[in-house]
Amino acid sequence: MDKYKNFFEHDNFATGNGIVLTECRPGYAKAQVLINESHLNGAAVVHGGLLFTLADFCFAAAVNSYGNVTLSINASISYFAKSSEGIITAEAKEISRSNKLSTCDINVYDQAGQLLANFKGMAYITKNNIEF
Numbered sequence: 229m230d231k232y233k234n235f236f237e238h239d240n241f242a243t244g245n246g247i248v249l250t251e252c253r254p255g256y257a258k259a260q261v262l263i264n265e266s267h268l269n270g271a272a273v274v275h276g277g278l279l280f281t282l283a284d285f286c287f288a289a290a291v292n293s294y295g296n297v298t299l300s301i302n303a304s305i306s307y308f309a310k311s312s313e314g315i316i317t318a319e320a321k322e323i324s325r326s327n328k329l330s331t332c333d334i335n336v337y338d339q340a341g342q343l344l345a346n347f348k349g350m351a352y353i354t355k356n357n358i359e360f
Contacts, residue, residue: 259318298351316339334348
């Protein structure tokens, strides 16, 4: 886990938003963020962009953890509930992998375990290696 954590700590956008990688192995990742005022939108609930960023970061960790640079080519998100405080968690599970494409399903939950959003992502697997 440490090698993945060290690599993904260089994701300035995710770390700048307070996102932390808590678990990572090939095809699987979990990440969290502790909500603060800067994460809230005008309606005083967590901004959808933060949920997307959390899910997208978790997706990136899961698909890149095999050791090849893997880049998103498609992503979509559906929002189901709102939240305004506590810890938000994303969990990515790879559901399909070929020699060129990886597809993941990422669920985002609030601290009570309520499903906030579901993110679907597809990524292209390059031949370039990652130095962990």
